[in-house]
Amino acid sequence: AQKVTQAQTEISVVEKEDVTLDCVYETRDTTYYLFWYKQPPSGELVFLIRRNSFDEQNEISGRYSWNFQKSTSSFNFTITASQVVDSAVYFCALMMGTSGSRLTFGEGTQLTVNP
Amino acid sequence: DSGVTQTPKHLITATGQRVTLRCSPRSGDLSVYWYQQSLDQGLQFLIQYYNGEERAKGNILERFSAQQFPDLHSELNLSSLELGDSALYFCASSGLGRGAAYNEQFFGPGTRLTVL
Numbered sequence: 001a002q003k004v005t006q007a008q009t010e011i012s013v014v015e016k017e018d019v020t021l022d023c024v025y026e027t028r029d030t031t032y033y034l035f036w037y038k039q040p041p042s043g044e045l046v047f048l049i050r051r052n053s054f055d056e057q058n059e060i061s062g063r064y065s066w067n068f069q070k071s072t073s074s075f076n077f078t079i080t081a082s083q084v085v086d087s088a089v090y091f092c093a094l095m096m097g098t099s100g101s102r103l104t105f106g107e108g109t110q111l112t113v114n115p
Numbered sequence: 116d117s118g119v120t121q122t123p124k125h126l127i128t129a130t131g132q133r134v135t136l137r138c139s140p141r142s143g144d145l146s147v148y149w150y151q152q153s154l155d156q157g158l159q160f161l162i163q164y165y166n167g168e169e170r171a172k173g174n175i176l177e178r179f180s181a182q183q184f185p186d187l188h189s190e191l192n193l194s195s196l197e198l199g200d201s202a203l204y205f206c207a208s209s210g211l212g213r214g215a216a217y218n219e220q221f222f223g224p225g226t227r228l229t230v231l
Binding site: 035037043044045046047050091101102103104105107108 | 117146148150157158159160163170171173203205207209219220221222223224225227
């Protein structure tokens with residue numbers, strides 16, 4: 001069975017602070033895919049990144065960076081110099097390599113960036 | 116804008132009723148997924164269709180059914196509605212079948228269903 005855990009239910013920071021959102025996953029598959037989605041107050045789900053299990057290279061995209069560590073089954077997301085527009089719920093998700101393309105989501109982390 | 120459209124945006128109905136939610140995938144995407152987001156269950160996968168055929172099933176209730184039509188749009192039918200069915204229902208599409216096996220899923224804006 002697969003599972004995604006986002007232990008941080010809510011995080012509140014002040015603008016320009018760096019913030020890291022944690023994601024821990026469980027799977028028995030050797031091939032799997034990890035995702036991050038953003039859900040702003042308007043409600044839509046916005047795709048941010050996909051990472052393959054065989055590629056542990058970290059990735060940076062502007063103020064966003066992701067740290068993938070298979071040894072600890074973690075796929076953490078860091079926002080550098082946070083902005084008010086980053087306020088949203090962030091979901092980590094897992095797609096197994098053997099069970100089709102369904103996404104298993106974590107519970108989400110509500111990030112509030114205060115001015 | 117993800118390119119996935121869902122109608123209606125909001126739906127208010129009474130217990131015991133039946134509703135149909137509609138989804139149009141991104142142009143060319145063959146795979147459509149339905150997810151339910153509720154306060155107590157979080158975001159849950161319901162069902163997936165690929166080019167008209169059911170591909171995978173999640174925790175979808177027997178009162179719920181879905182189909183994908185030849186033009187690739189999909190409908191999710193919810194019947195004998197209960198208060199607990201109130202949720203945000205998302206449709207997503209991906210390019211599965213276009214040479215990339217596990218493409219990212221792009222989500223529509225969702226349909227907010229309220230059962231009174």
